[in-house]
Amino acid sequence: MRDKTPVGPPADDEAPDTALTRRDLLTGAAGALGGALLSRVSPLDAQGTPKKPAAAPVPAAAKPAAVAPPPPLPVAPDDPTKVPGTPTSAQGGRSPFVNPSRTPVGDLAGTSYSPLQDLTGTITPSDLHFERHHAGVPLIDPAKHTLTIHGLVERPSVFTVEDLKRFPFVSRVHFIECAGNARPVFRDAKNENITPQRAAGMSSNTEWIGVPLRVLFDEVGAKREAAWFLAEGGDASVMTRSVPMSKAFDDAMVVYAQNGEPLRPAQGFPMRLLLPGWEGNTNVKWLRRLELGTQPWQTRWETSKYTDPLANGTARQFSFELDARSIITSPAHPRSVEKGWCNISGLAWTGRGKIRRVEVSSDAGKSWIDALLHPPVLSKAYTRFSIPFSWDGKPTVLLSRATDETGYVQPTRERLVTVRGAGTDYHTNHIVGWRIAADGRVFFHGDT
């Protein structure tokens, strides 16, 4: 049971690894946990005591999730110059010797972590973009999907996907990061068996194509008194978030393409909201409706979830802009290092503009040296950094520390706990790194 993934909100909302799976729900009585579930399915009477049992709600179309094992490796010819290769094909695939994979946790409401350690450069291949959804990935016919804009507008309007494509478009490279991306490693700072994928894989970086939101708001005649808008998704969660109008007139977009092709279903096909630099949850996927109003709607997703309780007895909400963060993606657990030269390579990003600097320490933070930032350094986008490193065989700790163009310096975990409190864990961005043992094995180091 423990290796299965939960049906309900896991990962950034809850600890993921001990929950029920959709398979449990669907197979019902099979197994002790399924039995325990079924034993709970019984209506209460008016006094709140159990009555006759009822059947678990099972959707006919749902199928158990299954992660296919990688196919067996082919036998490569000893000399590829002496035999013809494979013929042309309609769609390419990766080398059978390369198998980067997301880590799915949960299924109907789940997260798939992006394999940061397997990626180079800054663009996340679309099939490896992290996914996070709250009621499954919907199957949407683009010919039937529409975006309705209404509320404080002169002309309530409906736009099809084809309508959107007729507006002037822009192309922008931006990261998206879940507000809970560092949550597991913030909560459990002592766990050393963490990969880059698990430490920061609820983020990805993409070339997005779409319409600036201000163009759409001009089209419908947004009224001057509009101060917030509500964005609503067209999936079974029908998720809603409130967004200040100022973001619409800054850099918000409604995007319909990523990395040269239409959006992938898990990224919101056929259209999603893109709010560069803002917490992932606000980038509403499968966007079906925008309503303009004067006040935030105080939805579940901006009150009960994605808020930051502070030590002073309040909870901070609308924490939109993601603070600067970095992570070394190589070397990293579970791989080992050997004596001699290699690259320290990693990613840095900030929701507040450009990364100005990434420093790396190879002595557990006693000294720091500037890493090379590989151009282009784009605003609110992944920046790749690297620095050559020669390991001398002695145990040590590698760390990275990002500074953004506002002068914000990525803090330690201890600093975040001091300024916010140990009970807060969304929007965490603390310095992390890797402990290198004497035998070259590499372990996560999150207790900074």
Add this chain to the structure above:
Amino acid sequence: MSRTATVSALAALFAIVACGRSTAETGEPPASGRYDLGRAATAGEVAAIDIDIGPDGAELPAGKGSVSQGAMVYGAKCASCHGMRGEGMPPAYPKLVGREPRDGFPFGRDPALVKTVGNYWPYATTIFDYVRRSMPFLQPGSLSNDEVYAVTAWLLAQNEIIKNDATLDAESLKAVRMPARDRFVRDDRKGGAEVR
């Protein structure tokens, strides 16, 4: 004539012939700021999807439901995941009922505290909003307005926020004041050197 101008002229000619319009434009956005794309949304089609209920509850629909009716709805539609008494099945299914700790709001200091509707939810009206749009998990949007009022009433009663013999409708739900009502503050981070 430059190539761009030639293309523009050809485009204009094509537009005149093909579309019967008298002019064609390239390059500059329309002076009106409008591209005349999309179509007008009818009042009926907006109403069909305009389901949000904000903090003041102004959009709450007609209907009503009692705590005891809510117990029936909850038992049939919610308890299989959230437990008989709203205790949840963490971590997949959130705990819904619980007022602890009753003093203060120490969630920022204590990571072991469990957030519930009773202790970490600022507006009663948005319980209605969330339940109606997203629950039950496998049959979202299947509850009638009366059922949503009822299950909202049951949740509030279990959390000792309304009485066990209460019935909720739009007006009475608007009047409910949640324990965490004044705890939520706007983000005050601004970038720069300060870590907040």
